[in-house]
Amino acid sequence: MGTYRTHHCSELRPEHAGQRATLAGWVATKRDHHGVIFIDLRDRDGVTQVVFRPEQNPEAAKLSHGLRSEDVISVSGVVETRSEATVNPNLATGRIELVADALTILNKSEVPPFPLDDPSVNEDLRLQYRYLDLRTPTMHANLRLRHKVTKAVRDYFDSQGFFEIETPILSNPTPEGARDFLVPSRLHPGDFYALPQAPQQYKQLLQVGGLEKYFQIAKCFRDEDLRADRQPEFTQIDVEASFVGQEDIIALCEGMLRRIWKDAQGIEIPEKFPRMTYREAMDRYGSDKPDIRFGLELVDLTQDFLSSDFKVFRGIAESGGVIRALNAKGAAPLLSREQLKKWEEWAKSEFRAKGLAYIKWAPGGEWDSPIVKFFGEAEKKAIVEKLNFAEGDIVFFGADKRDAASEVLGRVRLRVAEVLGLIKAAGDRLAFLWVVDFPLLAYLPEEHCWTAVHHPFTRPNADDVPKMERGEYEDLRAVAYDVVLNGIELGGGSIRIHERDLQAKMFAALGIGPEEQQRKFGHILKAFSFGAPPHGGIALGLDRLVMLMAQADSIREVMAFPKNNRGMDLMSGAPLEVEPKSLRDLQIAVTKRA
RNA sequence: GGAGUCGUAGCUCAAUCGGUUAGAGCGCCGCCCUGUCACGGCGGAGGUUGCGGGUUCGAGCCCCGUCGACUCCGCCA
Numbered sequence: 054m055g056t057y058r059t060h061h062c063s064e065l066r067p068e069h070a071g072q073r074a075t076l077a078g079w080v081a082t083k084r085d086h087h088g089v090i091f092i093d094l095r096d097r098d099g100v101t102q103v104v105f106r107p108e109q110n111p112e113a114a115k116l117s118h119g120l121r122s123e124d125v126i127s128v129s130g131v132v133e134t135r136s137e138a139t140v141n142p143n144l145a146t147g148r149i150e151l152v153a154d155a156l157t158i159l160n161k162s163e164v165p166p167f168p169l170d171d172p173s174v175n176e177d178l179r180l181q182y183r184y185l186d187l188r189t190p191t192m193h194a195n196l197r198l199r200h201k202v203t204k205a206v207r208d209y210f211d212s213q214g215f216f217e218i219e220t221p222i223l224s225n226p227t228p229e230g231a232r233d234f235l236v237p238s239r240l241h242p243g244d245f246y247a248l249p250q251a252p253q254q255y256k257q258l259l260q261v262g263g264l265e266k267y268f269q270i271a272k273c274f275r276d277e278d279l280r281a282d283r284q285p286e287f288t289q290i291d292v293e294a295s296f297v298g299q300e301d302i303i304a305l306c307e308g309m310l311r312r313i314w315k316d317a318q319g320i321e322i323p324e325k326f327p328r329m330t331y332r333e334a335m336d337r338y339g340s341d342k343p344d345i346r347f348g349l350e351l352v353d354l355t356q357d358f359l360s361s362d363f364k365v366f367r368g369i370a371e372s373g374g375v376i377r378a379l380n381a382k383g384a385a386p387l388l389s390r391e392q393l394k395k396w397e398e399w400a401k402s403e404f405r406a407k408g409l410a411y412i413k414w415a416p417g418g419e420w421d422s423p424i425v426k427f428f429g430e431a432e433k434k435a436i437v438e439k440l441n442f443a444e445g446d447i448v449f450f451g452a453d454k455r456d457a458a459s460e461v462l463g464r465v466r467l468r469v470a471e472v473l474g475l476i477k478a479a480g481d482r483l484a485f486l487w488v489v490d491f492p493l494l495a496y497l498p499e500e501h502c503w504t505a506v507h508h509p510f511t512r513p514n515a516d517d518v519p520k521m522e523r524g525e526y527e528d529l530r531a532v533a534y535d536v537v538l539n540g541i542e543l544g545g546g547s548i549r550i551h552e553r554d555l556q557a558k559m560f561a562a563l564g565i566g567p568e569e570q571q572r573k574f575g576h577i578l579k580a581f582s583f584g585a586p587p588h589g590g591i592a593l594g595l596d597r598l599v600m601l602m603a604q605a606d607s608i609r610e611v612m613a614f615p616k617n618n619r620g621m622d623l624m625s626g627a628p629l630e631v632e633p634k635s636l637r638d639l640q641i642a643v644t645k646r647a
Numbered sequence: 648g649g650a651g652u653c654g655u656a657g658c659u660c661a662a663u664c665g666g667u668u669a670g671a672g673c674g675c676c677g678c679c680c681u682g683u684c685a686c687g688g689c690g691g692a693g694g695u696u697g698c699g700g701g702u703u704c705g706a707g708c709c710c711c712g713u714c715g716a717c718u719c720c721g722c723c724a
Contacts, residue, residue: 088681102684122674141684164675167658171673174658177716231723251724277723402650403720507724535724545724592724607717618717 057127057159063099067148069132074151076101077127077159079188080120090117094128094151097193102141102150103128110154117153123162123169123185129155176609180623183614195611198317199599203270205316206290209309215266215292220255222248222272228573229508231275234285242640248274248286251592254577256293257510257549260588261580265295270595281607282541282597285620290544290598293590299532299548302591303487306536306544310485318602326485326536334488335456339377339463344540345486346479349466351377351451351459357435363427369452379462380440381447381469385415388447388472396465406461410450414442424450467540479539481604486537490514491545493521493531494562502564507533509559509574511547512589518555526562536593543598546591553582 058077065074078096085091090105107114113128120126130153141147166182167174170189179186186192207217226233226247233247249255251273259267271291279285290309294301307326314320327345334343337350354376358366366376381388388396393411400406412422425433436442449465451458470476493513494503503526505511513521514530521529533547550556556578560570570578596608609615617623636643 082684082686084683084686086681086683086686087679089683090681091683091686093684104682107681136682139682139684144684147684164657168674171658173660175654175716178658275723278721280723281718283723399650399719405720542724594724619715 061098062094062096062101063145065101065132065146065149065151067134070134070149072132073129074132075127075129076103076151078125079162080122080124080126082122083117083120085118090114091150092117092120092126092128092153094126095188099145101146102144103130103153104150105153105156109152113153113156116156116158120158121162121164123165123188124158125160125162127157127159128153177617177623180609180615180617183624187613192610195599195603195605196613198603199595199611201317202313202595202599202602205313206268206270206309208316209312210266210268210292213266213305213308215268215294216264217269218259218264218267219269220249220252220259220271224249224255227254231277234274234276237639237641239638250275251289252291253508256291256590257577257585257588258580260293260295261583261585263295263586265586267294267590268292271592279616279618279620281609282600284596284608284612284615286616287608288595290593290595291590292546292592293588295586295588297548297587297589299489299534299589302546302548302589303534306591306593310536310543313598314483314602320483322483323485326487328487328489330490331488331492331530332490335459335463339451339459339461339466340540341488341491342535342537342540342542343463343486343488344467344470344476344484346482346484346539347470347475349379349381349470349475351379351462351466352439354378354432354435354439354450357432357439361427361432362429363424363432365424366450366452374453375451375455375458377451377458377462378436378440379449379451379466379469380442381449381465381473382441382443383445384447384469384473385413385445388413390421393447396468400461400465404461404464406451406457407453409461409465410452411447412436412442413447414444416445418444482539484539488535488537489533490530491533491535491547493517493529493533494526496526503562505559505563507531507545507547509563509565510549510556510577512550513555513559518558521558521562524562532589534591536591538601541597541601542594543601544591544593546589548587548589551581551585551587553578556581 057075059075062076062078076094076096078094081093081095081100083090083092088107092103092105093100094103105114105117128151130151132149133152134149135147165185167178169185170191210217223236223246226235226245227250231250233250236246236248238244238246252269252271256267269291271289272286273289274286276285277283292302292305294305307324311322311324314322329343331341334341336353337343338345339351355370358370358376361367370376390413393413397409400409410422410424412420412425414420436448440448442448449462451462453461492506493511495506497504512532514532517529531547533545535545536543550559565573596611599611600608603611605611614622614624621627
């Protein structure tokens with residue numbers, strides 16, 4: 054029994070009737086009848102109706118007239134069951150009320166600058182007064198869910214023999230990947246720490262250190278532009294283990310996600326998730342993280358256009374590109390020619406698509422299309438047969454290099470699904486998916502060199518190592534995998550290279566010479582020369598995971614104190630100018646102020 | 648860096664083709680009200696239409712610029 058209260062505001066039930074109780078919390082609403090006065094008292098756990106009766110307790114009742122929203126109070130009284138007519142079925146405590154005989158106003162509140170728990174309120178206002186926004190049941194539920202998820206993660210990995218180990222926040226700058234947040238060193242003027250983009254190097258070094266099974270709920274930092282699902286600091290569920298292969302990590306991760314959904318929401322998810330290769334995902338869905346809750350798959354028409362009179366498509370087909378199409382079944386009545394024109398502009402401006410050709414077959418109408426006049430009977434037949442094209446449909450075309458054509462159609466696919474209401478119709482279905490066999494290397498045309506898709510320590514598929522040794526870097530597969538939920542990447546990982554020879558071949562493929570290797574990866578290479586065990590792991594975005602579980606549309610909704618779109622904390626004002634003395638200590642001169 | 652949407656009372660929004668004194672709901676303040684739970688009734692206060700400039704007899708509305716919020720592309724695994 055505490056100092057301020059005996060129960061929480063969600064606790065009292067008819068069986069407490071007749072007992073004395075003291076509650077503490079915030080005034081949610083007041084209904085003042087000038088005689089009897091009702092207060093909805095809110096705390097973290099719920100709401101209880103408090104009633105003040107002037108004929109029974111005049112002192113308390115008199116004081117209660119002055120209460121306002123968000124005042125903090127403590128009330129004592131006797132629990133009474135409500136009469137049948139006054140029961141509130143919408144309230145967990147709606148069968149009782151607390152008849153107050155003593156009221157203490159612990160702290161008055163100013164009038165709040167916005168109505169709490171109104172989803173239409175401007176987000177910048179909510180962020181400016183985040184401490185008020187956090188009072189709402191929605192934010193409480195989100196943060197409670199987040200706690201349950203992290204607890205489930207810890208319980209799960211503990212049960213699997215993993216150690217939770219913290220890795221440094223003041224870390225070393227890395228040239229690869231995202232832009233680092235830098236922290237100047239006072240003791241070494243001119244030198245900088247970097248905040249970790251991920252604990253990648255440390256978790257591998259923990260394996261060299263023989264810890265065998267590591268996990269961490271790890272803060273990560275990336276100085277890149279923000280998005281609804283991207284913040285400059287975010288949290289990963291980071292995992293690494295020794296003497297494991299891809300199947301071990303996949304099974305471990307499936308077990309973790311099962312545990313998370315079960316413990317946090319009481320939901321059973323499948324024991325095993327379906328799998329798809331990267332190649333298949335790109336070809337069928339135009340995405341490396343396909344939403345498989347609905348069909349709308351891409352269809353290849355390259356062969357059908359090899360002998361077409363339509364020179365644009367034939368030219369692309371002949372020069373190694375692909376012609377692909379997507380049937381937006383039933384979309385014709387939903388999209389006007391003007392809207393389709395806008396879609397084409399959108400595809401061109403946002404995805405550098407060369408165009409977005411289409412055929413619209415309005416119900417009772419003809420084929421309406423800017424390009425169909427160039428098509429012969431053979432192509433038309435192929436379109437009808439292969440795409441099941443019928444009245445009421447719109448077919449979209451992508452013609453480009455293999456993945457580029459698919460990617461544009463992949464975006465169109467999602468937009469079509471939105472228009473057709475397929476995403477809404479999928480409701481709360483959970484479609485987990487493993488995408489495996491990611492490519493090891495990607496060619497950078499501008500720089501005429503190859504780069505690691507995941508990172509340079511990612512293990513090549515054993516079957517592809519001979520190709521790699523021959524210098525054939527096209528289509529090499531990595532032992533790398535992503536776990537996807539409803540079209541959103543939850544996380545990804547890989548089995549790593551632990552042998553010096555293989556690592557040397559990898560660096561050769563990346564065109565990284567011995568000197569550069571030493572400079573960029575010296576300490577890791579040295580560590581690997583002292584008997585590094587085979588190892589691998591995975592990392593999952595905790596914020597995105599909780600966002601999906603909470604059915605929120607931004608990770609800001611599942612973070613207590615997020616930054617806005619431009620990386621500012623609207624509550625504290627960070628980032629801020631600092632005192633000249635602070636800069637002098639660091640021997641830093643600011644040359645330009647925005 | 649680029650594109651889009653938006654910016655009117657504390658909050659959410661409206662304001663016809665450019666035309667009288669910029670409205671509504673909620674909130675707030677005052678009075679009334681003894682069983683409400685979105686309590687109810689009456690009354691009231693509250694506006695640099697983001698900011699700057701331009702066109703016009705006249706601008707919340709049109710034009711130019713600028714600032715800010717969000718979404719997306721680039722960037723980021």
